[in-house]
Amino acid sequence: MALLLWLGSQLSTYWNGISILGIFLTVFTLLFDFMKRRKKWNHYPPGPTSLPFIGTMLHIDFRNPHLSFNQLRKKFGNVFHLQNCWTNVVVLNGYKTVKEALVHRSEDFADRPYTPVYEHLGYGSKSEGIAIARYGHVWKELRKFTLSTLRNFGMGKKSLEKRVTEEAGFLCSAVGSEEGRPFDPRFLVNNAVCNVICTTIYGERFDYGDKTFKRLLHLFEKFLNEETGFLPQLLNVVPILLRIPGVPQKVFRGQKEFMDFIDVLVHKHMESWNPAHIRDFTDAFLKEMQKGKVAEENGFNYNNLRLVTADLFGAGSETTSTTLRWAFLYMLLHPEIQNKVQAEIDKVIGRERSPTMEDQVNMPYTNAVIHEVQRYGDVIPLGLPHMTYRDIEFQGFFIPKGTTVITNLTSVLKDEAVWEKPNQFYPEHFLDVNGQFVKREAFMPFSAGRRVCLGEQLARMELFIFFTTLLQKFTFVLPEDQPRPREDGYFAFSRSPYPYLLRAVPR
Numbered sequence: 001m002a003l004l005l006w007l008g009s010q011l012s013t014y015w016n017g018i019s020i021l022g023i024f025l026t027v028f029t030l031l032f033d034f035m036k037r038r039k040k041w042n043h044y045p046p047g048p049t050s051l052p053f054i055g056t057m058l059h060i061d062f063r064n065p066h067l068s069f070n071q072l073r074k075k076f077g078n079v080f081h082l083q084n085c086w087t088n089v090v091v092l093n094g095y096k097t098v099k100e101a102l103v104h105r106s107e108d109f110a111d112r113p114y115t116p117v118y119e120h121l122g123y124g125s126k127s128e129g130i131a132i133a134r135y136g137h138v139w140k141e142l143r144k145f146t147l148s149t150l151r152n153f154g155m156g157k158k159s160l161e162k163r164v165t166e167e168a169g170f171l172c173s174a175v176g177s178e179e180g181r182p183f184d185p186r187f188l189v190n191n192a193v194c195n196v197i198c199t200t201i202y203g204e205r206f207d208y209g210d211k212t213f214k215r216l217l218h219l220f221e222k223f224l225n226e227e228t229g230f231l232p233q234l235l236n237v238v239p240i241l242l243r244i245p246g247v248p249q250k251v252f253r254g255q256k257e258f259m260d261f262i263d264v265l266v267h268k269h270m271e272s273w274n275p276a277h278i279r280d281f282t283d284a285f286l287k288e289m290q291k292g293k294v295a296e297e298n299g300f301n302y303n304n305l306r307l308v309t310a311d312l313f314g315a316g317s318e319t320t321s322t323t324l325r326w327a328f329l330y331m332l333l334h335p336e337i338q339n340k341v342q343a344e345i346d347k348v349i350g351r352e353r354s355p356t357m358e359d360q361v362n363m364p365y366t367n368a369v370i371h372e373v374q375r376y377g378d379v380i381p382l383g384l385p386h387m388t389y390r391d392i393e394f395q396g397f398f399i400p401k402g403t404t405v406i407t408n409l410t411s412v413l414k415d416e417a418v419w420e421k422p423n424q425f426y427p428e429h430f431l432d433v434n435g436q437f438v439k440r441e442a443f444m445p446f447s448a449g450r451r452v453c454l455g456e457q458l459a460r461m462e463l464f465i466f467f468t469t470l471l472q473k474f475t476f477v478l479p480e481d482q483p484r485p486r487e488d489g490y491f492a493f494s495r496s497p498y499p500y501l502l503r504a505v506p507r
């Protein structure tokens with residue numbers, strides 16, 4: 001009996017010890033969390049109430065973040081804050097605010113947040129690619145090199161225009177071979193656009209229907225889907241979870257496979273590389289890597305080669321092909337606009353000659369339609385995340401250095417204070433009373449400032465040549481037995497139309 005009593009008292013002391021420790025740990029953790037989330041600055045932007053540990057993450061629908069932001073903007077104004085666990089985020093909304101940040105305070109907002117979820121792909125302090133690289137010397141060198149090399153390989157020149165025209169011809173043949181039957185244009189358009197960037201980076205184009213290429217596109221789609229939703233956001237802000245064995249491999253399987261694919265393309269180059277004969281962007285990068293220590297310091301290493309080419313492939317294919325798919329969808333939904341574009345093509349180019357970039361100035365209506373596709377299609381609704389490069393005062397608020405900044409491009413492209421009919425497809429947004437094309441400052445699908453899209457010139461050329469070539473040869477109509485396609489889009493980093501079928505009737 002005495003033994004039992006003794007055991008009982010030992011146990012209760014033990015449990016008391018555990019519960020005291022438990023209480024202490026809980027209080028400590030809550031306090032630590034509170035300190036991490038506490039805003040010790042005056043005039044920090046307003047925002048929704050932040051909960052322990054998860055901050056304001058429950059306020060965001062990560063499958064449609066731009067819609068959540070539009071709601072929060074109504075409540076808190078053009079500059080509001082969010083809290084992704086312990087990461088401070090500020091969201092900028094509306095043309096005036098976004099322009100002030102990206103254009104007038106360009107360097108203040110030029111940094112990018114570190115993105116731990118890409119570490120398993122080789123991203124790290126010595127190799128960050130371009131698109132998500134921290135602002136600084138290495139990013140500047142890589143961006144400069146990439147722009148000048150793309151120009152050497154024809155960006156903004158006749159030589160690349162010829163390549164795009166040739167690819168548009170292949171696309172027309174493939175569309176023609178559908179013989180007016182209903183088909184989903186997605187794969188063909190993707191293939192055509194990817195071929196342009198693939199020839200520039202890897203010196204290769206793939207035939208439509210090529211199995212390897214289908215796999216590459218499928219992997220890239222998986223790549224984008226794996227970036228969307230709550231889990232990747234959580235892993236980014238609580239990177240310790242990525243250390244759990246198997247987590248990155250399981251969550252980002254498609255991304256890993258996509259990079260393995262890029263590795264194969266790069267290795268093939270390394271085997272046949274000849275410094276006297278630079279065939280493409282990859283060869284030019286390999287040449288730069290040979291320049292020794294200085295080149296190494298400027299970021300020219302193997303990991304960066306795979307990341308930069310993956311950046312160009314990723315940024316350069318999905319965005320442009322999605323825009324074209326929006327363009328064809330709007331032509332289906334607005335046949336009267338399609339007729340007007342075709343009338344202008346017939347008048348300026350005719351039915352035989354291939355369109356060239358010089359035609360653009362004589363085609364204000366078509367140009368306005370393409371701009372309106374980009375505005376209304378709103379393909380990158382939130383741009384890429386930025387980060388403040390230093391402590392700043394902005395529109396009466398204090399935003400500390402290292403704050404993640406989201407530029408809500410949707411709120412610019414559909415700003416009610418700027419556009420006459422922000423939520424309608426209305427090409428007249430880009431036409432004056434005489435039917436001449438007018439530039440609009442709030443047209444920012446490529447963003448603006450130091451981190452503005454590096455491929456804007458190429459993208460504009462592709463959009464014009466592909467769009468006019470196809471409408472010169474075909475009229476797009478809705479298949480009779482199909483429901484009217486949805487006009488809203490789905491979000492997976494980019495905003496794409498839901499799959500739809502069309503019939504391409506030869507003209």
Ligand code: HEM
Nearest residue numbers: 130131315316319320380383384446447451453454455459
């Ligand atoms: C319609 C087509 C395109 C759209 C709408 C688009 C849009 C964008 C946007 C919104 C950004 C983020 C800018 C920022 O952070 O503020 C961006 C960045 C970028 N884009 Fe594009 N883009 C398109 C086509 C292309 C093409 C064809 C290429 C490649 C040749 C490309 C390469 C890049 C790169 C490398 C960046 C990162 C720039 C940096 O961080 O310095 N894009 N693009």
